[in-house]
Amino acid sequence: MELLTRMMELQEHHGAVTDEMLHALSKERGVPLYRLEGLRSFYPVFRAQPGPKLQVKVCRDICCHMKGGAGFVDRVRRAVGKDGAGKHPRVEVEAVSCIGRCDSAPAAAVNDVPVHGTAQEIAAFATGAKRLPIDEPAAAPRRWPTDPYAAPSDRYGALTRLLRAGDSAAGDSAAADRDRERIIATLKAAGLRGMGGAGFPAGTKWEATRAAPGAVKYVVCNADESEPGTFKDRLILEELPHLLIEAMIIGAWVVGARQGVIYLRHEYGRERKAVERALADARARGVLGKDLLGTGFSFDLRLFVSPGSYIMGEETALLEALEDKRGEPRNKPPFPTTHGLNARPTLMNNVETLAAIPIILERGADWWAAQGRRGCKGLKFLAVSGDVERPGVVCVPLGTSVQEVLELCGGVAGGKALYAFAPGGASSNFLPASKRDVALDFAALQQAGSMLGSGAVIYVAEGRDLVELGANEARFFRNESCGKCVPCRVGSEKAVEMIEEALKGKPRAGLIPLLQELGSTMTQTSICGLGQVALQPILSVIANFPADAARRLAPRSAPARTPARTPAGRPERAARGPVRKRAPTRSPKPRPGRGLAKRTAPRRKAGTPAATTRRARSRS
């Protein structure tokens, strides 16, 4: 953390981390130059040379692409050039990956301040013709159904009761251990699953980290959601940061950790302020820091702002960053529960998962389980975007259907008909509108051939070119590949190149089966979830919308195979030898996609009550 933090300070201060600075840093810290170069060139926040004063980052990913249309970034560039001529000659317009403002698409950031609107409007912010909005957390956050505390003074109630109980049982470590086991049992009974994409049972994770041997353990909150369409954690970070902080402290008490880290995505400036204020508030209340509430138990939390890039949301890549390394996912096993930060047992949960824990402990596992519908347990935050009248975050019973969420958000934009939807972010498979009654739930979506993933529902209206959208997502994963392993690094690039040829009207012969075969190899052999899912969206278009796929990806007439490249040093012998039949590979049918480094998993029971829903207000 220290090295990257220092480099981020340099970047912030000087607008660059130059070679001279790295030479000095290398001497000062005794770190080899190659390592510093590896870090500077890996993380998007760093530049080797100072850039222009005004930097406009325009999102190029699916939701903004849908709303802004093709070539949106270029239109912003042109608009800035025209209006800014002479006045702001040094405005840089850069196309970037999703910045997590999909509900106000098309979105951009001017010097890290989020803005949105037409190309002209974004250009106006950049050139100073329009004043930048104030980037501050909501003054009066709304009450959300996962917050058990009616008034700010009630916050940290679950934690306080727990510590006080431990206090009264002072010296009775067996009693405290029973309390810890009871919390794990409650989380298991509640059926709480990881909300970052994997759906791994939270209680099991807590139990494994608690059981892992080690005097030093850590608690890490993964607040690095970055998948296109995903912005639900953003809302929790801004409006409910006290819940995730409380859950982290409880987690530390349960597993035996004394230090924790909130790993926050770089683009969330306003949310960062909200978390910092909540951390200060927790310290002031005596529930964070040394000797909490006089119990002798100490736990401190540090906020670490990510130096950027989507892959950091993969849990082991995130740990690598915290260890001042390139954010390349580790081979698993071992898992973070036993070998996490600094190879110590680490309890790592997503923002939404943690934020659900205080209310589960306050109201009980049965209460939480009863919040779901159609046999699902609990509540779920969903980020809703795409062709929908009122995009935003909703909190609904788990098990609410795709159609019901659509209705909550005002239906399809412009009153159009629904054509398709991706229920779990950019890595989830597209399903046809005919499946709109499927429940937004882990098991139901897996059965329907997709996944709940990161809880991001993207609606697609009639008239959209799904192949374009699938191609956009393949491009996103290509852009965000860390490059560590061959299948993802090379496979995603080759796939995108071939898809782009096809979109230009020149699909190579056999493209569809080749993409299916390549996708299968990427799924089976990539180190992490990114490479495993990279081609799944486009493959789901091929599988579920075959006519659309054939129109764009299949050559019109039966053509000759594209010019062959001869591999290096091909020996005469092989050249003359018989061409071996290609070994059959796995079924080309797309599997339910999977989020980063995660598994999708089983089901639940028992139906229940009505939807408590809220919508994010639109921001400006």
Next chain:
Amino acid sequence: MADAPRLITLTIDGKRVTVPQGTTIWEAARRAGIEIPVLCHDPRLRPVGVCRMCVVDVGERVLAASCLRPCAPDQNVVTHSPQVEGHRRMLTQLLLSDYPDESVRDRATGEDELVNLARGYRIRETPFPGGTHKPAARSKDTSSPVIAVDHRACILCDRCIRACDELQNNDVIGRTSRGYGARIAFDLNVPMGESTCVSCGECMAVCPTGALTNKAWTGLRTGKH
């Protein structure tokens, strides 16, 4: 007397194999006479599992890299099923699609491991667009007096990085950039001849391809060709 290491018995391609706990699947297979192809792995180096050529079927959702996966008791490992071989062939094709038309190492010594894998898989052509037209990232660096660097032939196996940094403790080579643009770099990404490289030659000794070769090989041809 020290405790004897715990032994583990598992099945690899139908063979019962007993190895000390902690042995990798790749190593256990090798002891049983089963060769699993690798590009990034070298028994002298810390395994990293980046080339994915050594993947095997251990009955999980996806394949596992045998070079770093420890054997588990009663595990059933399949190393050469048609599926696994199909994936290895695909990976080889991906790497070949960006490979130069001629490998210096292959020509000089016949020991280019990627080219030899391609021969084994009888790959005559790759179905993918070639990447040698790619800009800056893929070029030659002849600045070192001893070592010729050809980034086009680099498959990012990280062997040179581990050899330079961990075997020799010279700490010169690392990875720069990321994704498809990633490549090996010297110090702050300067030409090798301008870096702190001491020309020990360990990197070209471990390099499996034509990326890092002895300048003296230029023009050399083995009797094999």
